[in-house]
Amino acid sequence: MPERNRKIDRCALCGERTVLEVSHIIPKFVPDWMKKNGGTPFLTSLANPQKREQDGDKTTLLCRKCEQKFCVWETKFANEIFYPFHKHEKVICSYDGWLHLFVVSLAWRFGVYVKEKDERVLSALEVWRKCLLDEAIEDDIYDHHIFFILKNENDPSLPDGYDMYNFTHYDEAIALDSNEKTHQGWLYMFIHIPGFIFCSCIDPIIQEDWFGTLILPKGKLDSNAPRSIPDHVKVQYISRIERYGGIRYSPKRMEQITKSFRKNEQQVKQSLGYKMGLRDLSRAALKKGKKG
Numbered sequence: 188m189p190e191r192n193r194k195i196d197r198c199a200l201c202g203e204r205t206v207l208e209v210s211h212i213i214p215k216f217v218p219d220w221m222k223k224n225g226g227t228p229f230l231t232s233l234a235n236p237q238k239r240e241q242d243g244d245k246t247t248l249l250c251r252k253c254e255q256k257f258c259v260w261e262t263k264f265a266n267e268i269f270y271p272f273h274k275h276e277k278v279i280c281s282y283d284g285w286l287h288l289f290v291v292s293l294a295w296r297f298g299v300y301v302k303e304k305d306e307r308v309l310s311a312l313e314v315w316r317k318c319l320l321d322e323a324i325e326d327d328i329y330d331h332h333i334f335f336i337l338k339n340e341n342d343p344s345l346p347d348g349y350d351m352y353n354f355t356h357y358d359e360a361i362a363l364d365s366n367e368k369t370h371q372g373w374l375y376m377f378i379h380i381p382g383f384i385f386c387s388c389i390d391p392i393i394q395e396d397w398f399g400t401l402i403l404p405k406g407k408l409d410s411n412a413p414r415s416i417p418d419h420v421k422v423q424y425i426s427r428i429e430r431y432g433g434i435r436y437s438p439k440r441m442e443q444i445t446k447s448f449r450k451n452e453q454q455v456k457q458s459l460g461y462k463m464g465l466r467d468l469s470r471a472a473l474k475k476g477k478k479g
Contacts, residue, residue, distance in 0.1 A: 193206045193207060193208070193209070193247070194206070194207050194247040195207070196247065198248075198249055198250035198253055199248050199249060199299050199316075200248075200249055200250075200253040200256075200316060200319060200320055201250060201252070201253055201320055203250055205250045205251075206250070206251070207247040207248065207249060207250060208247070208248070208249050208250065208251055208254040209245050209246070209247055210245060210246060210247070210248040210249045210254060210257075210296070211242075211243050211244070211245050212243065212244040212245065212246065212296050212297055212300050212359070213243045213244065213293075213357050213359070213378075213380060214257075214261040214264075214265070214293075215243070215261075216261060216262075216265040216269070217243065217269075217357055217380045217381070218230055218242055218243035218357075220269070220270075220273075220381070221355060221356070221357070221381065224273075224355070224458055224459040224460065225355055225458055225459065225460035226448075226451065226454055226455035226456075226457075226458030226459075226460045226461050227447045227451070227455065227458075227460070228241070229241060229447070230242070230243070231356070233356060233358055233430070233431060233434075236434045236436065236440070237436065237437045237439070237440050238440075239440070239443060243357070244300065246300055248296065248299065248300070253320075256319075256322075257292050257319075259285070260285050260286075260288050260289035260292060261289065261292075263285050263286075263289070264285075264286065264289045267280050267282075268280060268286075268408065269380075269382070269383075272335065272382055272383075272410055273381070273382060276337075276338065277410045277411055278335075278408065278409075278410045279407070279408065279409045279410070280407070280408055281405070281406070281407050281408075282405065282406060282407070282408060283404065283405040284322070284324045284404055284405070286333075286402055286408075287324045287327070287331060287402050287404065288318070288319060288322060288324065290331045290333065290378075290385050290387065290402055291315045291318055291319055291324075291327065291331065291387070292319055293376075293378045293385055293387075294311075294315060294331075294376040294378060294385070294387035295312055295315040295316060295319060297359045297361075297376065297378065298311070298312045298315075298361065298376065299312060301361070303361055305361075305374070307374055307389055307390045308361060308374070308389060311329060311387070311389045314326070314327060314328060314329065315327065315329075315387075324404060325404075328392055329387060329388050329389065329392045329393075330387075330388040330392060330393045330394065330397075330401060331385065331386070331387045331388070331401075331402045332384075332385065332386045332387075332388075332397055332400040332401055332402065332416075333383065333384075333385055333400055333402055333408070334383065334384040334385075334386070334400050334414060334416055335382065335383060335410040335414070336353045336354070336382050336383065336384065337410070337411075338350070338354070338466075342470070343470055343473040343474045345470060346425055346428045346429045346432055347428075347429070347432030347433075347467065347470075347471055348428055348429070348431045348432030348433075348434075348467055349428055349432075349467060349470065350463035350464075350466045350467050350470075351431065351460070351463050351464055351467055352427070352428045352431040352432070353379075353381070353382070353428070354381045354382060354459060354463050355381060355459065355460045355463055356379075356381070356431065357378075357379055357380045357381065358377075358378075358379040358427055358431075359376075359377065359378050359379070360376075360377045360423070360427070361374070361375075361376060361377075362374070362375055362376070362377045362420075362423045364419035364420070364422060364423055372390070373388075373390070373391070373394055373417075373419050374388075374389040374390040375387060375388050375389050375390075375394065375420075376389065377420075377423060377424075377427075379424075379427070384416075384420075384424065386400075386416075386420060394417060395417065396415075396416075396417035396418070397415070397416060397417060398413070398414055398415045399412055399413055399414030399415070400414050400415075400416065432467075
């Protein structure tokens with residue numbers, strides 16, 4: 188977009204009034220990878236599955252300087268973790284503060300984008316804004332977690348749509364899950380991109396029952412190391428997979444999908460999206476066979 192046509196406003200991160208960039212809410216490398224590996228140049232939004240999209244959600248949010256700051260962390264995550272994990276189905280790498288900043292940037296962007304009004308979320312967003320602006324992870328009082336999603340070949344206990352949701356889509360939510368023992372709620376940012384779940388705790392700022400997932404100031408990631416997530420996050424996670432698995436496309440959308448398949452049949456059949464779809468169908472058949 189020519190600069191003269193871009194919006195002039197205050198950068199959401201640094202506050203400078205200037206020409207704003209059109210920022211991706213989920214980093215651009217994610218929808219680009221999804222289109223390359225999905226067998227079609229289009230995306231399906233979980234928010235509106237009846238409409239095909241050519242790109243992820245975008246909005247005028249950051250000035251050029253702040254946008255470039257985010258790009259540094261995105262590029263490191265993409266090259267050192269995301270691409271190797273999907274190429275080899277495993278990754279081992281060392282990290283330092285850039286990983287914390289990358290994950291905070293995901294949560295912060297989404298919270299700002301949806302204009303959340305909850306005071307607890309607004310307080311977290313301001314802490315994260317300052318943390319990102321100053322690149323000062325020591326000022327962030329909230330815990331952040333990363334969870335690798337591994338492929339499960341034929342586990343019939345997994346919900347419908349497990350593989351397609353986990354490896355061909357992204358998803359975001361500000362999640363509030365009830366604690367039956369204390370009658371309080373866990374509040375956190377839930378961000379999913381293919382192969383990964385990120386959770387940024389908000390209330391309480393440190394949430395128990397995570398294992399092997401906490402992002403430290405520096406450390407080592409091993410995708411095959413033991414790790415687990417709390418029950419309330421599992422419930423949220425499974426419910427979001429089930430929501431995807433329950434999608435029923437309209438006749439118009441099915442016609443678009445069929446035409447795209449016939450036009451690029453060989454490309455589609457070699458794609459990750461096609462393979463994950465077959466795996467979900469195989470799992471559904473196993474379930475049906477067990478019930479029968």
